[in-house]
Amino acid sequence: MEKTKSNINRRSFLKASALLGGGLMIQFSALAKFDLPAKSVDGINAFPWNEINGYIKITSDNVIKIINxxxxxxQNVMTSLPMIVAEELDVDWKKVIVEMGPHDSVKLGAQFTGGSNSMRMYWRPLREAGATARQMLMEAAAQTWAVPVEEVTAKAGVLGHEKSGKTASYGDLxxxxxxxxxxxxxxxxxxxxxxxxRNSQKNVEGAKIVSGKPxxxxxxxxxxxxxxxxxxxxxxxxxxxxxxGSQALKMPGIKSVFSLKLYEDGFEQGGFDTRTFNDVLVVVGKTTWEVMNARKKLIVEWVPAGDVKDTMAGRGGKREVVVPGELENTADQHAKMVEYANKPAQVLRKDGDPETAFxxxxxxxxxxxxxxxxAHNCMEPMNFFAHVTDEKALLVGPLQAPGWTEPTLVKVLKLPADKIEIQMTRMGGGFGRRAYGHYLVEAALISKKVNAPVKLIYSREDDTTYGIYRPMYTATYRAALDANKNLIAFHVKGGGIPEHAIHPNRFPAGAVDNYLAExxxxxSNITIGAFRAPRSNFNAAAEQSFLDELAEAMGKDPIDFRLELLKRAKDTPVGKNNEYDADRYAGVLKLVKEKSGWNGPEHKKFSRGVAAYFCHSSYAAHVVDMTTKDGQPYVERVFSAIDCGIVINPDAATNMVQGAVVDGIGNAMYGGLTHKNGVVEESNFHKYRLIxxxxxxxxxxxxFIKNDIDPTGLGEPPFPPVFGAVANALYKASGRRFYQQPFSSPQPSAIPAV
Amino acid sequence: MIKLNINKKIYNLDADPEMPLLWVLRDVVGLIGTKYGCGVAQCGACVVHLDGEAVRSCVTKLSRAEGKKVITIEGLSENHTHPLQQAWLELDVSQCGYCQAGQIMSAAVLLNENKKPSDQDIDDAMAGNICRCGTYLRIREAIHLASEIQGKERS
Structure with a gap:
């Protein structure tokens, strides 16, 4: 993303072109000559691009650039989204250059990374962009050659007219x-x-990553x-x-020390304006190390803030909310959850007569x-660059949702949207955390205050202790069986700090006559938000463990039991608004059953756990094979079956599922953030255990299930069911159920056996 | 002035000898391939070579690097041709990519010392490098592949 000055200017490039002969070959010979990675090139921005549409630019020398x-x-969208354009444009992928687009919702759409949304959101627009551009090139050829457009062909970047034998490159026209x-x-x-x-293409930034390029x-x-x-x-x-701040200001390299108020009183916060601390102190200096050292010299009197009023806008309209001032402790949080769990709750869905059935x-x-x-623990801590003047603002850095941050910057900086330029760099992880742009707003206000270009950097400790976390959750599941061990009612009552995780219209809703979700x-003042399917990753642990236990109580195989429920949901669904497609759900279970050799005697040495889940429009199932290693439970092998519709880039998709499995095992076994008097106790990786x-x-x-369904998303769906599959494998390994995450922590004792 | 040999180039630096090598590289020299992850030697994103040893540059004072040869990811090879870099690209290991320079630098020392590491050797040597995206399986595979490439290049 850094706009470095290129060592090739247009003149030397053209010279190189002339020397070598023209067209595509030349271009890429020139790139090779200057040791620029062919896929992602900053240096040739100087050349005159013909913009066919917001996603496609082509030079007269036939260099084809696709904007991501x-x-x-x-999640590899830098590769997989441009692949879609290249497919419909019909160009040789090897010769395409890819560039990250700036924030520009007019030309580039909604630009939001999150909710496993990229493919669902861009599949159609990018195909249309590619196909439309191809059509325009064909039309240009038809007009130039004075032939009917129907007779013009366009394939692999070459236009042709068979009857006259005329050909031209896309660049020519x-x-x-x-x-x-x-x-x-x-x-x-x-x-x-x-x-x-549908063919595996390598990460376009792979070479830059392994060679340490910015x-x-x-x-x-x-x-x-x-x-x-x-x-x-x-x-x-x-x-x-x-x-x-006087001591800090005296430290070497320090320019400025001040306090900063993020939002003015009464500021109407949208859903992604979440911020924890409205008033912070700021140290600005020359180098990171100097600023880190000076910050230690701040002398601050911290006090409880008490209850704080916030004004919320966005979904649900404008309203005042009170953020409680309590300095929370994890033990009290648990106690409070037990208390709330015994109170009446909001009914989210009710089918039949669950009370009578129970x-x-x-x-x-x-x-x-x-x-x-x-906590998200993105490997690259939160940071952003800002250069704000009275007239305009430039912001550059890692951000998932520029379209949601821009309106906030407009309000806070009092600049029109067209004077605010946001560029997105590659992110060192996101997982939902970088959908919350408070750190951009902080950077922008700091730049404005010191009247200079500034990069705001969070230390690891800042990043972990100022989080927008996955909430703390609990859920109690109840199942009623009749005398023949048939499931006659199902009840889930879930809660959380500060949100519950219940999706009332998901499986097994629709499969049980008497159903209740509450x-x-x-x-709480602990800020929460997106986290790789935050609610689903809890539900898939709890519900999928519970179904496993239920299957056992009913004397059924856990996969067969789920398939029976899904058959019921398909044949005679209970209620309306069931969110999932029972066939696709059953499909991943059947596939994982087959591929894992589910009941095969050859797998006896493993403790096997299975789970499946639907979220964000896609379906995933895993079989986890557990052994022990160094006396600890160890997931040695996993079989995964996924239905996300058409798989754009198969090897990269496989990589993402493998990553989701590892991430799931890690968070299920070790993840957790606790509080003591409001202080986060796990400040860095020595206390916050990552896999x-x-x-x-x-x-x-x-x-992957092979079908021709339009892509339904992959970033989140494989993650949640890992939790449940691990829990169920732990049961097989240990003979006891695991109800408390992380599973490596002490488990509540004296749970009565089924 | 402190004299540093980084990637076979001599730098005369006017910097605090207490400053961690990580920040010297990133903020003073301008070599940003070495990453900041935790600052407390827990994640391995900042691994560089100091006279051939893997060190965590976030806790290595500049003074300790004086007179020694520092190699960073930028100096590991010309045009990403080190067997590990080839293997990483061949197997398309990276997801977000942020930790990978540190992973490769740790693996490079392993491969120097152990031409044919086992899974166990890799697990032991790489335990100090966190990958939040969970690319560990491919990292393991890529180290094996790099070991093969290295063997072929030397034979």
Whole structure:
């Protein structure tokens, strides 16, 4: 993303072109000559591009550049989204250059990385962009050659007219094409004929990554750039009363020390304006190390903030909310959850007559599942560059949702949107955390205050202790069985701090005659938000463990039991609004059953656990094979079956599923954030345990359902069911159920056996 | 002035000898391939070679590097041709990519000392490098592949 000055200017490039002969070959010989990676080139921005549409630019020398609209945080959209354009444009993928687009919702759409959304959101627009551009190039050829457009062909970047024998490169006609009217309703390719999409293509930034080229927000540099760090209160629920920055200011390299108010009183917060601390202290200086040292010299009097009023806008309209001032402790949070769990809750869905069914049950099974707050722990801590003047603002860095941050910047900076330029760098992880743009707003206000270009950097400790966490959750599941061990009623009542996780219309809703889902929540000052399917990853642990236990109580195989329920949901669904497709759900279970050799005697040496889940429009199932290693439970092998519709880039998709499995094992076994008097107790990786190499499986075998359904998303769906499959394998390994995450923590004792 | 040999180039630096090598590299020299992850030697994103040893540059004072040869990811090879870099690209290991320079630098020392590491050797040597995206399986595979490439290049 860094706009470095290229060592090739247009003149030397053209010279190189002339020397070598013209056309595509030349271009890429020139790139090779200057040792520029062919896929992602900053240096040739100087050349005159013919913009066919927002996603496609072509030079007269036939260099084809595809703009990736959506921020890249490791899900590989920098490669897979441009692949879709290249497919319909019909160009040789090897010769395409890819570039990250700036924030530009007019040309590049909604630009939001999150909710496993990239493919769902861009599949159609990018296909249309590619196909429309191809049509415009064909039209340009038809006009130039004075032949009917129906007789013009366009394949692999070459236009042709068979009868006259005329051919031209896309580049030859790009200028003319870019001036033509944009056709509507252009025909798209048959998905069965794809040759770029559905074929594995390498990460376009792979070479830059392994050679340490600047890619990330922390790598971005700007002339005269200063470094800033904030000092936030040490605990949730605290603020500063007074501070003395004079000692910090005397430290080497320090330019400025001040306090900063993020939002003015009454500021109407949208859903992604979440911020924990509205008032922070700021140290600005020359280098990161100097600023880190100076920050230690701040003398601050911190005090409890008490209850704080916030004004919320967005979904649900404008309203005042009170954020409680309590300095929270994890033990109290647990106690409070038990208290709330026994109170009446909001009914989210009710089918049939669950109360009577439970009253008449021969057997009731009731289990409670708990999970802690989780921190994102993106490897690249939060940071952003800002250069704000009275007239305009430039912001550069790692961000998932520029379209949601821009309106906030407009309000806070009092600048019109067209004077605010946001560029997105590659992100060192995101997982939902970087959808919350408070750190951009902080950077922008700091730059404005010191009147200089500034990079705001969070230390690891800042990043972990100022989080927008996955909430703390609990849920109690109850099942009623009749005398023949048939499931006659199902009840889930879930709560959380500060939100519950219940999806009332998901499986097994729709499969049970008498069904009740309820939710409650406890207000808190601990800020929460997106986290790789935050609610689903808890539900898939709790519900999928519970179903496993239920299957056992009913004397059924856990996969067969789920398939029976899904058959019921398909044949005679109970209620309306069932969110899932029972066939696709059953499909991944059947596939994982087959591929894992589910009941095969050859797998006896493993403790096997299975789970499946639907979220974000896609379906995933895993079989986890557990052994012990160094006396600890170890997931040695995993079989995964996924239905996400058409798989754009198979090897990269496999990589993402493997990563989700590792991430799932890690968070299920070790993840957790606790509080003492509002202070986060796990400030860095020595206390916040993340999964490491020796804890990762030896093998994760990934299988995709083959179908022609438009892509339904992959970033989140494989993650949640890992939790449940691990819990169920732990039961097989140990003979006891695991109800408390992380599973490596002490488990509640004296759970009665089924 | 402190004299440093980084990637076979001599730098005369006017910097605090207490400053961690990580920040010297990133903020003073301008080599940003070495990453900041935790600052407390827990994640391995900042691994560089100091006279051939893997060190965590976030806790290595500049003064300790004086007179020694520092190699960073930028200096590991010309044009990403080190067997590990080839293997990483061949197997398309990276997801977000942020930790990978540190992973490769740790693995490079392993491969120097152990031409044919086992899974166990890799697990032991790489336990100090966190990958939040969970690319561990491919990292393991890539180290094996690099070991093969290295063997072929030397034979």
């Amino acid at each position: 609209p959506n921020p890249e945080f490791g 790009a200028a003319k094409a870019s001036s033509l009217p944009v056709p509507k309703g252009v025909k798209l390719k048959d998905v069965k004929s794809f040759n770029v999409v 890619l990330f927000g922390l790598d971005y540099k700007h002339e005269g750039m200063l470094i800033a760090m904030i000092q936030h209160p040490p605990a949730f629920g605290m603020t500063f009363k007074s501070f003395d 009253k008449n049950a021969a057997q009731i099974i009731e289990r409670t599942f708990n999970a802690p707050f989780l 939710g409650w929540q406890i207000p 490491r190499m020796h804890e990762a499986p030896k093998k994760v075998e990934v299988h």
